[in-house]
Amino acid sequence: MEAIQDIFEFTTSNRTAITIGTFDGVHIGHRKILERLINNAKSTGTKSLVLTFFPHPRMVLQKDANIKLLNTLEEKEQILKEIGLDYLIVHPFTQKFSRLTALEFVRDVLANQLKVKNVVIGYDHRFGRNRNANINDLKLYGETYDFDVEEIPAQEISDVSVSSTKIRAALNEGDIETANSYLGYPYLLTGHIVKGKGIGKKMGFPTANLQIKEAYKLIPQNGVYIAQSELAGKTVYGMMNIGFNPTVSGTQQSIEIHFFGVDQDLYGQKLQLRLLKKIRNEKKFDSLEKLIAQLEQDKITSLAYLENGTP
Structure with missing residues (x-):
């Protein structure tokens, strides 16, 4: 796996299969999406890529400096490498980046820079300035910029019933065994x-x-x-x-x-x-x-x- 520290430092001659998120903990719910991404990349001849961000958006947009994360950047990279990704991009999250419109993000980042062919994403994903675009908007953009969107339905995600918030709560109570069962490690x-x-x-x-x-x-x-x-x-x-x-x-x-x-x-x-x-x-x-x-x-x-x- 190749790790890149900025979207605009990424170069490739291949089309990519992408998923986007903070993936804090890289827990068993995240892994359903990541496994789908890797299988998608293999079946379409593209390269699998995770786009994530640091600092956590809440630290920037909500000034929530007290938020505690399940992984350090090093730990997250270690776990994702073991899963078998081709690329990991950890892009600096800033106020300026957060102000990209949905169109700018899709056109300039996904299509032009990352050469996206497939996006694998949860049903409730939101993006763009003020998070005002949803997965239906992403599918419409895909028609314009030549990429497919594979939606992870609510049922699949709710079947796992895991969240980073639940894991943090378990750790704060000292319930390591529950946290580990949710993490998968x-x-x-x-x-x-x-x-x-x-x-x-x-x-x-x-x-x-x-x-x-x-x-x-x-x-x-x-x-x-x-x-x-x-x-x-x-x-x-x-x-x-x-x-x-x-x-x-x-x-x-x-x-x-x-x-x-x-x-x-x-x-x-x-x-x-x-x-x-x-x-x-x-x-x-x-x-x-x-x-x-x-x-x-x-x-x-x-x-x-x-x-x-x-x-």
Whole structure:
């Protein structure tokens, strides 16, 4: 898959099959559209292309800087690459771009720049300035600019009954298993390992502290989770804490993971965690001894879940 950062940097001699959207989470509902797109491209001899945008339009049009997204741009690109797309365009979303009329968007972007032959889109898609054009308008434009529109009907989308909003709600409640079932893959946290205070090591549970640079990335509810990662090409598991470490008077939220059976310095390394299960809420203990006893129990719970599939 080739990733392009701007519509107007895209060049091709091939006609394209396109779908358009934010695709936050690239969840199982999105995948129905993406699978249709890829099959369409194969059957028509075109190249499959996803056109998405960053920042999220709500950040620009509604000044909603507090919106939290399910994927970083890097994670979204990773997932879409695994699906088997030919092209991904992440176009900068600006006030100026939002003011393109429906005609300008179709003529200048879809037809002239992206060489569209087929558009695969949901029944409720709206586009153009003030989102005043709908799929019926798109079909009419297709007659003028020589492209077909394949509509994903309401029934197909409602059959899946999944939305990015539902996934965000599940994550905010710590319901990782529901979120993962909607996503079709374990929720990802991607960042770099930074030095912590070393308190976990003193208690016999050394942790890697994950720092995520993207402030817009949704961090699930505070608590203790079972997580999975890859280290040096090997799958490893551990128990992860999201929270403020109240027992040791922490003041800032942190993400720390203790890997089972791993004894190596991870500082500075890039790390991607896949969240599997929340096992308890974060809690303030009366003493370090009680916290250590709980960590021992968390380890037992985690290993039992990993061995048997249930905590």
